[in-house]
Structure formats: structure tokens, C-alpha cells
Amino acid sequence: MNRILSIVSTSLAWALGILWLFPLLYAIWASIHPSEFVTRFELFAPLTLDNFREAWNQAPFLRYMINTVAITMLILGGQLILCTLAAYALARMEFKGRALVFALVLMQLMVVPEILIVENYQTLAGLKLIDTYWGVGLPYFASAFGIFLLRQTFKTVPEDLENAARVEGCSLLGTIWHIYVPLAKPTYLAFSLVSISYHWNNFLWPLVVTNTEKSRPLTVGMSIFGAPESGVDWAVISAGTLISVGPLLIVFILFQRQFVQSFMQAGIK
Amino acid sequence: MNNTTRQIQAWLLLLPALCLLAAFTHYPVIRTVWRSFAGSGVRMSDTLHLDNYRYLLEDEVLLQVLSNSFWYAAITVPVSIALAIAMALWVNTKLRGVGLLRLAYFTPTLLPMISVANIWLFFYSTEIGLLNNILGYFGADAVNWLGDPDISLYSLMAMTIWKEAGFFMIFYLAALQTISPDLYHAAALENASRWTIFKRITFPLLMPTTLFVLVNAILNAFKLVDHLFILTKGGPNNSSNLLLYYIFENAFSFFDTAYASALTVLLLIILVFLALLQFGVLEKRVHYR
Known part of the structure; x- marks a missing residue:
């Protein structure tokens, strides 16, 4: 019983941790891929730095x-x-x-x-x-x-x-x-x-x-x-x-x- | 060294800080009260009057704003505190990767509200937003997170909780580290369950911290309005407007400085009340039993 509780507790802790980091991780994902991959999560989507270049030029x-x-x-x-x-x-x-x-x-x-x-x-x-x-x-x-x-x-x-x-x-x-x-x-x-x-x-x-x-x-x-x-x-x-x-x-x-x-x-x- | 020189030295050391405090805290408080009675619009009138306060009592938007502020605090504060306690307990163990976990919980605290609000704006956006995409994947209807007056305030709350919980965790973490391990050894000898240990030892000993965090969390609920500028601008139809944002709107968008002053007086009264609560009533009752 205590063991199960332990596992549940640990998984909850990590789930919350991932949730808390998610906006940042997501921003990283969106910024290094072309804009058509903003909501399409494909592991091998092409990488790019254009977004950074563009942002830097716009402001x-x-x-x-x-x-x-x-x-x-x-x-x-x-x-x-x-x-x-x-x-x-x-x-x-x-x-x-x-x-x-x-x-x-x-x-x-x-x-x-x-x-x-x-x-x-x-x-x-x-x-x-x-x-x-x-x-x-x-x-x-x-x-x-x-x-x-x-x-x-x-x-x-x-x-x-x-x-x-x-x-x-x-x-x-x-x-x-x-x-x-x-x-x-x-x-x-x-x-x-x-x-x-x-x-x-x-x-x-x-x-x-x-x-x-x-x-x-x-x-x-x-x-x-x-x-x-x-x-x-x-x-x-x-x-x-x-x-x-x-x-x-x-x-x-x-x-x-x-x-x-x-x-x-x-x-x- | 004689006493008079010492006195003069003390005042000289205090002088720069006191001048600036007076200029940017005490004087403006007095000016605010004065303007709320003597001002109309952006001007000062010649006589004292109660027009601003009369308007304050009739203002239906203010009623909405106060009700929003109340619910905003009533929901975000307890939820953030509960999460903060859970986070602190997790991070205070010897789990593997605790450093990473602590980093994850604390990061939102460190990021500027304004910048991360841009990311949340995308999560919430109706057409292409991430949340609606996920809902669509499960075949559910899209939700207008920020545009629906019944939902917008809750969308703000979610972001606030995300931003604040990790900050409060720090205070609990500090408090947990001062609890003597002997208490836990004793509890282990008694074969106490985890819940009993939490209820009988940890939680009561965290009470002073909870009070401190509680007051600061309520204070923050009134002070922190940055995300409104990006996410909802208080809309739609003031459904997510909060007091400080409303003050800003009156002063810098509607140019009614006098009414903004009356609203500021209201906010100051709320803050004074909170201060009294902290230093007076609660502080005496919550100490270790």
C-alpha cells in the first residue's frame, strides 16, 4: 500500500513539473520550427532560426x-x-x-x-x-x-x-x-x-x-x-x-x- | 562621542532613504486622498466635494470589478497555497532528480508575466490555439477561453496559479527545513501514517508560514495585473477586470484622475485591512500550539 502511494505521489510530482515547464518548452518548440509546425508536433520537423532573426528585426x-x-x-x-x-x-x-x-x-x-x-x-x-x-x-x-x-x-x-x-x-x-x-x-x-x-x-x-x-x-x-x-x-x-x-x-x-x-x-x- | 552628534549622524544616514520614501509613498498617499475629495476629472476644483465617492457608489462596473477581484483572490490563493505545500513536500524529499523538479516548479516565478502571457495567449486563442486543438482532437467543441464572459476570468486564474505556486513553494521549503527530524523519527516509532504525520506535525508547524504566504498571496492578487494587458484587457465587458487594472484604465485611458484616486483610496483601505489582519489578529492566534 505504502509503495503504491509512493509511486502515485512521485508520478504526480513529475506530471506537475512537466505541466509547469510546458509553456516554456512549448515556446522553444514553436520558435525553432517553421510556423506551420506551431500546432503540429512531428519529431522530425525541420529546424530553423528564422523566427529569431525575424523577431530580432521586428523589434x-x-x-x-x-x-x-x-x-x-x-x-x-x-x-x-x-x-x-x-x-x-x-x-x-x-x-x-x-x-x-x-x-x-x-x-x-x-x-x-x-x-x-x-x-x-x-x-x-x-x-x-x-x-x-x-x-x-x-x-x-x-x-x-x-x-x-x-x-x-x-x-x-x-x-x-x-x-x-x-x-x-x-x-x-x-x-x-x-x-x-x-x-x-x-x-x-x-x-x-x-x-x-x-x-x-x-x-x-x-x-x-x-x-x-x-x-x-x-x-x-x-x-x-x-x-x-x-x-x-x-x-x-x-x-x-x-x-x-x-x-x-x-x-x-x-x-x-x-x-x-x-x-x-x-x-x- | 556625545549623544547629539550621534543623533545628527543617525538622521543623516536615514535622510536619503526617508526623502525618497516620503516622495514616493507617503506624499502620494496623502495626495491621493486629497485628490479624491478635491479633484474632478483631470483638474482640481476649488472646493472639497463628494462627487467621486458618490460616483463610486453608483458605479456598476466597479461592483463587477470588486466581485471579480474577490473571486480571483478566493480561488487563486487557496489553490496556489495547496499546490505550493505539495510541491515543497515533494522537493524536500530525496527523490532522484529533485533538482530538476525544483527548477521546473520555480521557473514560472522568474519569467516576466508579460512575456509568458504571450505564450498563454496562444494556448487560449480560439482559431488556432493549442487548447482548442487538443479539445478538437478529442472531438469536443472549441471554447472561447478569453472571449466568453463566463470563462475569461477563470482563464486568467489558471495562469496566475501557474505563475504563483512555485514562488510560495520557496517559503514552505524554507519552513520545512527548520522542522526537527526528531519529530518524524518519533512519529515513525509510533507507526503513524503519512496523512497523520502531515496533519499532526507538518501542517501545524507550517502554520506561521501559511499565514505569511496567505497575506502576501492576497496582496499579490490585488497587485498583479500584468497579464490582463496581454490576455483580456479586462474584457469582454469587464468580465475579467481587476481593481488595479481598473484604476489604470481610469487614470490613463479615460483620463479621470480624480475617480482613479477615489478607487486608489479604496484599494489602500483594503491593503491596510490586510496589514492589520497580519500584524494584529492572526499573528497572535496562529503561533505554535
């Missing part, structure tokens, strides 16, 4: 990709700096109103910037930052999640280390840089991976704030590319989709273990 993927990388890196850089400074102050410094400040920070965990698209759009229009990398990135710089995560980590650093550094004449910023940052490396890695995958995939806010190829990221580009009005066929759309997810997917497969562990670590807090 400025290179430009989109550069934009996405630039936006993601800009946000990550801003987040790492701002969150480190704020997290240290919240973890290790006594000052009036600390609890209130922390509560105001945590508010952003619930009220994420994309919910406030109407007002944030107005603000950025006022700053003349519409259709720029900074416009897409700025609302995400002060990440409550990052501040929270780093604060938790900084709290575990032994205070003796800090005191020793102080005695040696290390400045405040020097202490953060030489003592806290190196000890929090795993947290930085975890936060970075979560942040990169979030902003690589983010859509609604970039859609609102970008107007042209100048700053449009891959996700917004894909929404225009895939629109039925633009009349591309499915094989080409599949190829375009793979181009847009390719870089992140390759990085993910290479660093699978770190990714899963990072998400886990970020999840436990």
Missing part, C-alpha cells in the same frame, strides 16, 4: 535589453547604498523617533509604488523625469524590504567588532563599510537576486512612465511586440519571448542553487 530588442539592464542596475545600486545607510541607523543607533521611522518605512511593504501610479506619475512629470531611466528607477530606491532585511542582519553583528574599529579610529562610514558590509554578504546577495528578478520583470510602472524606445524596458517592449494588431505570427512571438527571458533564464539556470537559497533566506527574514 529593437537590443535597445530594450540595454534599457532593462541599465534600469535594473540603477535601481539595485541605489537600493544597496540607501538601504545600507538606513538599515545601519535603524539597527545600531539610538535616536528619538526610531520606532516611528521604522513604522513609516515598513508601510512601503504594503503600499508599493505601483499602486500609487497616478500621483507618482504627476511627481515625475513635475521633475521632468518621464521617459528616463531615473524616472523608472527612483520610486524603488528606498526599498522597505531591503532596509528591513539588512537591519535584521546588522543586528546580529557583534558590537565588540564595531567598538574595536572605533578605538582604531575608524569613522562611522568606515565602520559600516569595513565591518558591517562584509559580514552581511549573503544578505546582499539574496536581496540583489530578488531585486534583479523583480525589476527585470516589472511592467506596470515602466509602462506608465516610459513613452519611447529611449527608456522602454523589455517587458513594455514585449507588450507592444505581442499585440495582435502588430500581426506577427506565433512562431515569431515565441522567439521574441525567448529572447526577452533568455538572459535572466540563463543566469538562473547557472546559479539555480543560490537563487533558490536567496529567495528562501529573504523569505524567512
Whole structure:
């Protein structure tokens, strides 16, 4: 009885796994065959790379990709700096109103910037930052999640280390840089991976704030590319989709273990 | 070092983050509330009024949107959570190929909603779509997955569950690894069945995680509308429209910023309610018994 249950359970697990991978596997199938094989599954259907060539020519993927990388890196850089400074102050410094400040920070965990698209759009229009990398990135710089995560980590650093550094004449910023940052490396890695995958995939806010190829990221580009009005066929759309997810997917497969562990670590807090 | 310098230093460290938080979270919340009372259309009027809220109460589309959002959360959240638990249990064993299985479950989480929605659009398309092709193979009639008002919302749900379950699995996986193996050894000595072990040991110990995932899943159900842009655009006839998408439509397609603000206030109230639920009532009750 237990044996049968085991086999059933294992088969279910794999069936679900195949189902979960299916859309991706299907996109691969459709993209490497001529379009008449989109729904005809023949093992020896002729292979082709034309769909990729076509997709690449139909949309400025290179430009989109550069934009996405630039936006993601800009946000990550801003987040790492701002969150480190704020997290240290919240973890290790006594000052009036600390609890209130922390509560105001945590508010952003619930009220994420994309919910406030109407007002944030107005603000950025006022700053003349519409259709720029900074416009897409700025609302995400002060990440409550990052501040929270780093604060938790900084709290575990032994205070003796800090005191020793102080005695040696290390400045405040020097202490953060030489003592806290190196000890929090795993947290930085975890936060970075979560942040990169979030902003690589983010859509609604970039859609609102970008107007042209100048700053449009891959996700917004894909929404225009895939629109039925633009009349591309499915094989080409599949190829375009793979181009847009390719870089992140390759990085993910290479660093699978770190990714899963990072998400886990970020999840436990 | 004296106390005052230390205080000033603390505020200087916090300054950049707090300025940006204020500019993009706190100030816009206040502005939204203000605009919902003082705005009409894209302009601000001179007096405070309740026109936007009056319209909100009469808006039949909103009623439909709220009912959609409710069912969308009520179905996708429990199903994703159940699947996530099952996935975590499978992946946490010593089965052969567990790495590959974990990769399969987690991949949808990592792919941009917008890009994969294009693939799902093809699955769902009426004429040449894959699902209808399969149905046709078995001699069944074609289904209008995205064009039928009775079905479109469910088609969206299917994709959401596919996208979210693997993400929640991660949290359960993390929680499972903190459960002491001693408990399972003890259960094995007692000859407990798999179901009893799950019901008496695993599930109760996963309760704090379930709470955390539950609140985040409901939150996501309100925040995640990317696939609507590709699959249905909220249609047909608003049958698959969700609150955040409706806000977007009002603000950027109908140019009724004031009404969009009133709707945002409604969304904020829902979020605050969820936050209170998480930090207040539930957190106290769900801890280890």
C-alpha cells in the first residue's frame, strides 16, 4: 500500500513539473520550427532560426535589453547604498523617533509604488523625469524590504567588532563599510537576486512612465511586440519571448542553487 | 562621542532613504486622498466635494470589478497555497532528480508575466490555439477561453496559479527545513501514517508560514495585473477586470484622475485591512500550539 502511494505521489510530482515547464518548452518548440509546425508536433520537423532573426528585426530588442539592464542596475545600486545607510541607523543607533521611522518605512511593504501610479506619475512629470531611466528607477530606491532585511542582519553583528574599529579610529562610514558590509554578504546577495528578478520583470510602472524606445524596458517592449494588431505570427512571438527571458533564464539556470537559497533566506527574514 | 552628534549622524544616514520614501509613498498617499475629495476629472476644483465617492457608489462596473477581484483572490490563493505545500513536500524529499523538479516548479516565478502571457495567449486563442486543438482532437467543441464572459476570468486564474505556486513553494521549503527530524523519527516509532504525520506535525508547524504566504498571496492578487494587458484587457465587458487594472484604465485611458484616486483610496483601505489582519489578529492566534 505504502509503495503504491509512493509511486502515485512521485508520478504526480513529475506530471506537475512537466505541466509547469510546458509553456516554456512549448515556446522553444514553436520558435525553432517553421510556423506551420506551431500546432503540429512531428519529431522530425525541420529546424530553423528564422523566427529569431525575424523577431530580432521586428523589434529593437537590443535597445530594450540595454534599457532593462541599465534600469535594473540603477535601481539595485541605489537600493544597496540607501538601504545600507538606513538599515545601519535603524539597527545600531539610538535616536528619538526610531520606532516611528521604522513604522513609516515598513508601510512601503504594503503600499508599493505601483499602486500609487497616478500621483507618482504627476511627481515625475513635475521633475521632468518621464521617459528616463531615473524616472523608472527612483520610486524603488528606498526599498522597505531591503532596509528591513539588512537591519535584521546588522543586528546580529557583534558590537565588540564595531567598538574595536572605533578605538582604531575608524569613522562611522568606515565602520559600516569595513565591518558591517562584509559580514552581511549573503544578505546582499539574496536581496540583489530578488531585486534583479523583480525589476527585470516589472511592467506596470515602466509602462506608465516610459513613452519611447529611449527608456522602454523589455517587458513594455514585449507588450507592444505581442499585440495582435502588430500581426506577427506565433512562431515569431515565441522567439521574441525567448529572447526577452533568455538572459535572466540563463543566469538562473547557472546559479539555480543560490537563487533558490536567496529567495528562501529573504523569505524567512 | 556625545549623544547629539550621534543623533545628527543617525538622521543623516536615514535622510536619503526617508526623502525618497516620503516622495514616493507617503506624499502620494496623502495626495491621493486629497485628490479624491478635491479633484474632478483631470483638474482640481476649488472646493472639497463628494462627487467621486458618490460616483463610486453608483458605479456598476466597479461592483463587477470588486466581485471579480474577490473571486480571483478566493480561488487563486487557496489553490496556489495547496499546490505550493505539495510541491515543497515533494522537493524536500530525496527523490532522484529533485533538482530538476525544483527548477521546473520555480521557473514560472522568474519569467516576466508579460512575456509568458504571450505564450498563454496562444494556448487560449480560439482559431488556432493549442487548447482548442487538443479539445478538437478529442472531438469536443472549441471554447472561447478569453472571449466568453463566463470563462475569461477563470482563464486568467489558471495562469496566475501557474505563475504563483512555485514562488510560495520557496517559503514552505524554507519552513520545512527548520522542522526537527526528531519529530518524524518519533512519529515513525509510533507507526503513524503519512496523512497523520502531515496533519499532526507538518501542517501545524507550517502554520506561521501559511499565514505569511496567505497575506502576501492576497496582496499579490490585488497587485498583479500584468497579464490582463496581454490576455483580456479586462474584457469582454469587464468580465475579467481587476481593481488595479481598473484604476489604470481610469487614470490613463479615460483620463479621470480624480475617480482613479477615489478607487486608489479604496484599494489602500483594503491593503491596510490586510496589514492589520497580519500584524494584529492572526499573528497572535496562529503561533505554535
